[in-house]
Every structure is written in C-alpha cells, then in structure tokens.
Amino acid sequence: xxxxxxxxxxxxxxxxxxLDVGSGDGALIGHLFRERQCDARGIEINMRxxxxxxxxxxxxxxGDADNDLVHYPDGAFDYVVLQRTLxxxxxxxxxxxxxxxxxxxxIVSFPNFGHWRLRLQLLLTGRMPMTSVWSTPWYETxxxxxxxxxxxxxxxxxxxxxxxxxxxxxxxxxRAPWRRSVRLANLFGEQALFLLGRR
Numbered sequence: 001x002x003x004x005x006x007x008x009x010x011x012x013x014x015x016x017x018x019l020d021v022g023s024g025d026g027a028l029i030g031h032l033f034r035e036r037q038c039d040a041r042g043i044e045i046n047m048r049x050x051x052x053x054x055x056x057x058x059x060x061x062x063g064d065a066d067n068d069l070v071h072y073p074d075g076a077f078d079y080v081v082l083q084r085t086l087x088x089x090x091x092x093x094x095x096x097x098x099x100x101x102x103x104x105x106x107i108v109s110f111p112n113f114g115h116w117r118l119r120l121q122l123l124l125t126g127r128m129p130m131t132s133v134w135s136t137p138w139y140e141t142x143x144x145x146x147x148x149x150x151x152x153x154x155x156x157x158x159x160x161x162x163x164x165x166x167x168x169x170x171x172x173x174x175r176a177p178w179r180r181s182v183r184l185a186n187l188f189g190e191q192a193l194f195l196l197g198r199r
Contacts, residue, residue: 001027003169004109004191008081011107011165011195012036016078019103021065022085026053043068066090069098077103086110088142100161106196112168114148114186149186156196165195
C-alpha cells in the first residue's frame with residue numbers, strides 16, 4: 001500500500017463500516033477487511049480497476065464521487081475515505097458534503113500543491129511542476145482542483161467541519177515535524193491527510 005493508505009488505515013477503528021471513494025485497485029479495502037475486520041467496500045470510476053478489485057473478491061462498484069454519492073443513505077458508514085482523489089473531482093465541496101452526510105467521519109488525503117518544491121519549480125521554470133506525487137504532465141493530469149493544506153483548512157472552516165486529526169507527510173514516509181504550524185506543514189508537507197467530523 002502507498003504511504004497515505006497505511007496512514008488512513010491507522011485512522012480507521014477496527015470493525016467499522018467503511019466506504020472508499022476512488023478505491024483504485026482495492027488495496028486499502030482489502031487491508032481494512034483482513035487486518036482491521038472492517039466492513040469495507042469501494043466505489044471506483046475506472047472500470048479496469050473495478051474489474052480487478054472484484055476479481056480479487058473485493059466489494060467494489062463502478063461509479064464516481066461527483067454523481068453517485070447522493071444515492072447512499074444518511075449515516076450508512078462510520079468512515080468515508082477519499083484517497084488522493086479530492087483534486088480530481090469536479091465538485092470537491094459537494095463531494096465532501098456528501099461524504100459527511102453518509103458517514104460519521106471523512107478521511108481525505110491529497111497531494112499538497114503548496115509544497116516548496118512545486119512553488120520553486122513553478123517560479124524558476126514557469127511551467128507546471130512535476131514530482132513523484134504530481135507525476136503527470138499538465139495535459140494528461142486528472143487533477144482539476146489542486147489545493148494546498150491551507151486551502152483545505154479554509155474550506156473546512158467555511159463548511160463547519162471539525163478537523164479531528166491531520167498530518168503532513170513526505171513521500172518517503174516521514175511525518176512532517178510541523179504538527180503545530182500549518183504554515184510550515186503547508187510549505188514542507190508533500191501530502192496531507194485529514195480526519196473530519198461534523199460539528
């Protein structure tokens with residue numbers, strides 16, 4: 001599993017109901033089922049990944065976050081997870097609203113566009129940056145709403161979400177040591193993870 005998936009799994013209490021939105025190959029779902037005894041299921045837009053997940057016995061359905069979350073009932077899950085997908089959805093604000101309608105908690109991970117390397121590449125080259133996290137050329141990227149840690153925190157404040165836990169990490173697995181400083185985390189964290197609840 002990727003680093004963010006391992007950290008997400010640590011945030012999920014054992015034996016809970018989990019919906020993974022943008023579940024990809026189902027690695028997180030499989031882990032939550034085997035290691036944390038969760039009732040974990042997924043929704044994925046890429047039909048090839050859905051087929052792969054189902055072939056491995058994982059409960060994944062074809063669908064997309066922007067249109068299909070409205071069909072789930074209120075409070076159907078303990079956790080709704082959005083792993084590295086927030087920046088690729090068309091309506092991130094509405095997706096977050098739906099996540100916290102159908103789940104008691106939302107767990108969101110995303111690449112931090114405020115990272116110093118991205119800022120420096122853009123400043124020095126005048127071109128869209130490329131890193132191990134942001135690894136797709138601008139003309140092929142699914143990312144339509146890149147954001148920073150500070151952007152996301154501002155959105156949570158506007159929407160009235162409670163940030164229960166958050167962290168900034170680098171791609172090598174080190175947690176950023178700037179836990180108490182959002183500005184430093186925004187500058188040095190390559191990716192961010194948030195555990196949200198409703199007020």
